Structures are given as structure tokens and as C-alpha cells.
Amino acid sequence: MKKSSEKVVMSSIIPRGLAKKVHRLLERHLPPKVMDWLSQFWIQTRILFSRTLILMVVAMFAVFTWATIKEEIYKESDAFSFLILQSLALAILLHMNLWETEREGRTFELLIMRIPGVNRLIWFKMRVSLLWNFLLLLPFSLGFMWFLTIPL
Amino acid sequence: MHLSIQNLGKVYQDGKTALNGFNWELERGIYGLLGPNGAGKSTLLEILSLGLMPTSGKVLWDGWDIQKKPNAFRRILGYLPQNYGFYPELKAWQILDYMGRLNGLHGRRLKRRIGEVLEIMGLGNDAKRKVRTFSGGMRQRLAIAQSLLHSPQILVIDEPTTGLDPGERVAFRNMLFDLGRSCVVLLSTHIVKDVEYSCHQMSLLYDGIQRFTGEPSEFMKRVEGRVFETLIPFEEFPKFSKEQCVIAIQERGKVVTVRFIASNGVHEIPGAQPVRANVEDAYVDFMRQCGEEELIDEEVV
Numbered sequence: 001m002k003k004s005s006e007k008v009v010m011s012s013i014i015p016r017g018l019a020k021k022v023h024r025l026l027e028r029h030l031p032p033k034v035m036d037w038l039s040q041f042w043i044q045t046r047i048l049f050s051r052t053l054i055l056m057v058v059a060m061f062a063v064f065t066w067a068t069i070k071e072e073i074y075k076e077s078d079a080f081s082f083l084i085l086q087s088l089a090l091a092i093l094l095h096m097n098l099w100e101t102e103r104e105g106r107t108f109e110l111l112i113m114r115i116p117g118v119n120r121l122i123w124f125k126m127r128v129s130l131l132w133n134f135l136l137l138l139p140f141s142l143g144f145m146w147f148l149t150i151p152l
Numbered sequence: 153m154h155l156s157i158q159n160l161g162k163v164y165q166d167g168k169t170a171l172n173g174f175n176w177e178l179e180r181g182i183y184g185l186l187g188p189n190g191a192g193k194s195t196l197l198e199i200l201s202l203g204l205m206p207t208s209g210k211v212l213w214d215g216w217d218i219q220k221k222p223n224a225f226r227r228i229l230g231y232l233p234q235n236y237g238f239y240p241e242l243k244a245w246q247i248l249d250y251m252g253r254l255n256g257l258h259g260r261r262l263k264r265r266i267g268e269v270l271e272i273m274g275l276g277n278d279a280k281r282k283v284r285t286f287s288g289g290m291r292q293r294l295a296i297a298q299s300l301l302h303s304p305q306i307l308v309i310d311e312p313t314t315g316l317d318p319g320e321r322v323a324f325r326n327m328l329f330d331l332g333r334s335c336v337v338l339l340s341t342h343i344v345k346d347v348e349y350s351c352h353q354m355s356l357l358y359d360g361i362q363r364f365t366g367e368p369s370e371f372m373k374r375v376e377g378r379v380f381e382t383l384i385p386f387e388e389f390p391k392f393s394k395e396q397c398v399i400a401i402q403e404r405g406k407v408v409t410v411r412f413i414a415s416n417g418v419h420e421i422p423g424a425q426p427v428r429a430n431v432e433d434a435y436v437d438f439m440r441q442c443g444e445e446e447l448i449d450e451e452v453v
Contacts, residue, residue: 032258043250047239106237110298113201113231114254116222 044128047105053097057136060089076148083144087137094129153180153305155336159209162195162360170195172360174209182332184347184368185340186435187357193340194234196357197310200338201231213306227256230304230335232295234311240284244275244294247283248301255302269297273327289320296327306336313346325350348431356435358442368431375434378414380424383407397440399433413437 027035064086073079102108102125115121155178162171171192176183187193198204200211202222211218218225238247248266257265270276273293278286286294292312299307313321321343328350331337341347347354348368356364356371364371379399384392389401389408400411413433414424 027259036253036258039249039253043242043246046242050241101239104237105239106235107239109233109236110251110295111254112203113226113229114251116202116226 041128041131044125045132047101048094048098048129048132050097050101053093056093057090060086060093061140064089079144079147083137083140086140087133090136091133094133095126098125098129153336154178154212154214155306156212157196157200157209158212160196160199160206160211161208162192162199162204163207169360171199171206171357174357174362176355176362176365178336178338178353180332180334180336181353182328182337182339182351184351184354185338185357186342186344186347186354188342188439190359191357192360193357194310195360197231197233197308197338197340200308201229201233202226227302228305230299230302230307232299232307232309232312234314236295238283238291238294241282243280243282244270244286244297245279247294248298251298252301257302265301265303269300272300272330273297274323287320288315289317289323292316292320292324293327300331304335306338307331308338308340310340311342312339313341313343321346344432344435354431356438358439363438363442372429372431372434375413375429375437377426377429378437379411379427379429379433380414381409381411381427382424383409397437399436413440 023039026038030038064082068079068082071078073082108121111121111124112118115124155176157174157176157178160171160174161169163169174192174196185193185196195204199206200218202218202225205219213225213228216224242250245266248269249262252262252265266279267276270279273296275290275293275297278290283291283294292315296309296312299309313324316324325346328337328339332350332352339346339351351368353366354364354368354371355362383404384407386403386406386408389410392398392410392412396410396415397413398410399413402409411427412424413436
């Protein structure tokens with residue numbers, strides 16, 4: 001029986017075999033260094049994004065969008081403040097989940113042998129969550145830029 | 153393939169001496185490191201795995217200092233720490249792929265090594281299973297597999313059999329035997345039987361000081377002819393246990409079978425049958441002696 005506390009990771013929402021096919025295709029055409037980076041990025045993304053986290057991120061975006069509409073924001077400064085607040089909330093959510101997953105996984109001891117230096121190890125882990133932070137906020141930032149162009 | 157530990161010492165910032173003048177010469181084979189908690193085993197392993205800097209002495213691998221060429225040493229070192237874990241939602245091969253790439257392996261070579269280490273560890277059929285479905289023994293084997301990915305020449309393992317069932321422990325010892333033929337394996341453990349059955353040399357640490365280094369059979373000599381078994385009435389046991397060093401006790405109705413080490417100088421106990429000593433007997437005797445020495449030191453102070 002499945003325990004309720006178990007995390008369901010992203011792999012379960014991706015069609016079976018698709019990831020494998022893409023992986024093979026990339027491995028055939030990309031240089032090993034790039035492939036290493038992509039592979040590590042993919043694995044860490046899977047570790048980072050549990051189904052719970054995806055739901056939380058979606059819920060957070062929904063709440064912020066709803067709040068923006070309800071508050072009838074039309075000032076640039078207010079919209080910017082909302083965007084900053086959303087960025088911070090997302091960053092906190094992603095990084096809390098990242099370190100929580102690491103704490104549960106207890107892989108630091110195994111990784112430190114391969115990535116000597118705590119600072120390098122922290123950067124190795126954080127760059128993935130930072131990149132996702134950036135990617136997820138990109139549509140909102142573009143939306144904000146578009147918002148700035150609307151003559152009010 | 154030669155690891156030379158020369159006069160190694162570690163004093164922590166709070167002034168505690170964790171390791172004091174440790175020497176050992178290791179070549180291909182399995183070496184056991186024994187000692188109670190806080191004896192300095194983990195400190196020694198952390199120095200060997202470059203996690204700690206020694207305050208004195210050095211470690212040489214084939215003549216070169218490992219602290220001066222840490223990256224070169226990391227390439228030939230496989231390390232399995234005591235406290236490690238895996239992401240439970242990843243499959244075994246994914247974990248090995250992740251670790252292997254960090255070790256600098258790529259493409260076909262990585263795939264081949266993943267297949268090889270999984271086969272060596274008897275996990276060939278479980279490569280596509282998620283780690284959360286693995287038993288304790290399987291996780292341990294996967295942990296060893298990740299440390300073997302880059303074909304290390306020296307393998308340092310900290311408390312590997314803790315939490316394994318007897319069957320898994322035997323399987324683990326057999327696997328170690330195979331590894332010991334191709335590289336230097338240094339095994340730190342509390343479980344004396346693991347050392348007795350798998351190591352061809354052992355070193356005993358107590359309070360940061362190296363108390364014995366040699367073959368397990370040599371270590372056993374300290375209690376040879378002093379280990380006995382006898383039957384005594386149950387009510388006499390408390391008095392008996394104060395006089396002799398009891399190793400094991402088994403209740404049989406109104407009597408108990410006691411395995412014990414006779415005190416130094418006593419070689420005949422009426423009614424007791426001498427039995428073959430093992431490393432565990434010698435270890436218990438050694439610990440008792442250390443305890444007595446400490447008591448004497450305290451009294452002198």
C-alpha cells in the first residue's frame with residue numbers, strides 16, 4: 001500500500017518511454033559535457049519538483065493572479081511590487097523544497113566526495129532551483145513588460 | 153598499490169586529541185579498523201577521504217602525499233560514509249548515472265560501468281526499481297556500487313554492515329572478499345565478526361591511540377587458553393560475573409551456560425571446559441583491560 005507521506009515525482013506525469021527516447025537522441029548528438037549538465041539538471045529537476053510542489057506553485061500563481069485582479073491594480077509600481085512579492089514567494093518555496101529534499105535524501109556525504117568544497121556543492125544544487133525560479137517567472141515578467149506598454 | 157599512513161594525528165580546535173600517531177602500511181587486501189565509539193575511527197577515515205586535514209603526519213599513496221594532490225587521490229578513492237542516503241524516488245540506474253557523471257564518466261563507458269557494478273553487487277535485475285522499494289541490504293549494495301563506479305584503487309567503508317540481517321552480512325562479506333583482490337579495502341566497523349571473517353589485517357583504536365595492528369589470528373592469541381565454558385546454578389551467576397569476564401550467557405532451566413575469559417594468570421577453572429577463542433573474545437578482553445587502565449589512571453590522578 002502506498003504511504004501518504006511518499007512524494008510522487010514528476011516522472012509519473014511524463015509519458016513512459018518519452019524521456020528515454022529524448023535522452024537517447026540527445027546523447028547521440030550532444031557533446032558529453034553538455035549531456036552531463038543536462039542529465040544533472042534533469043535529475044535535479046525531478047528531485048526538486050514533487051507533485052505537491054507543482055500544486056503549490058500553481059496555487060501560488062493562482063492566488064497572486066486573483067489578488068491582482070481583485071485589487072484592480074493599474075499602477076506600474078503596484079504591479080511591480082506584486083511581481084517582486086511573487087518572485088520572493090516562489091524563491092522561498094523552491095529553495096525550501098530543495099533543501100528539504102536534500103535533507104531527506106541525505107546524499108550530501110556522497111556528493112561532497114565528487115564536488116569538493118561546500119560552497120561549490122551548494123552552488124551545484126542551487127543553480128537548478130534558481131534557473132527554475134527564473135523560468136517560471138519569465139511569463140509574468142514578460143506580462144509585466146507588456147503591461148507597461150498599455151497606455152492607461 | 154601502496155597506502156602508507158605515517159604518524160597521523162588530529163587535534164580538534166577544542167583541544168581534543170582524536171587521533172595520535174597512527175601508522176599503518178596497506179596493500180591490496182581487506183583491512184579492518186576496530187574500536188569503540190569515539191576511538192578515532194571516523195576521524196581517520198575522514199582524513200583518508202580528504203574531508204579533514206591532519207594536524208600531524210601524512211598519508212602517502214604510492215609515495216605521493218594525498219593532501220598535496222587531493223584531486224588525483226579522489227579519482228582513485230571510493231568512499232562509503234556511515235551516514236548517506238539516496239533520493240527514494242529515483243531508480244537505481246539513475247542514481248548511478250548521476251554519481252557517475254559527477255565522477256567524470258560519460259556515454260558508453262558510463263553505461264558499461266553502471267551495468268558492471270550492478271552485476272557485481274547482485275542488483276542487475278533491480279536497476280529499474282526505485283530506491284524506496286529497496287531493502288536495507290540492497291541500499292547498502294547500491295551504496296557500494298556508486299563508490300565502485302570509477303574503478304577505485306582504494307575503497308574506504310565506514311560501518312557497512314550496521315542494520316543488515318545475518319544473510320545480507322554474509323553476502324556482504326563475500327562481496328568484500330572479491331573486492332579485496334583488486335584494491336585496498338579499509339573497513340571500519342563495530343562488528344568484530346566482520347573483521348574476523350573478512351580482514352587479513354586489523355588495527356585497533358582506543359581513545360585515539362593505535363593499540364594493536366596485525367593479523368586477527370595474532371590478536372586472538374591474547375586470550376588463547378583463557379576462554380572457557382561452564383554450567384553454573386542461576387543464583388551463583390551474579391557473583392561469578394563479578395569475578396570473571398563473561399562473554400555470553402545462555403539460560404537452561406535452573407542453570408546457565410556461561411562463556412567467559414578467565415582472569416590473567418588463571419588457567420584452570422574447576423568444571424570449566426576450554427573453548428576455542430575468537431576475535432570477539434580478544435576484543436572484549438582488550439576493552440576490559442583498557443577500562444581497568446583508565447581506572448588506574450584516574451586513581452593515580
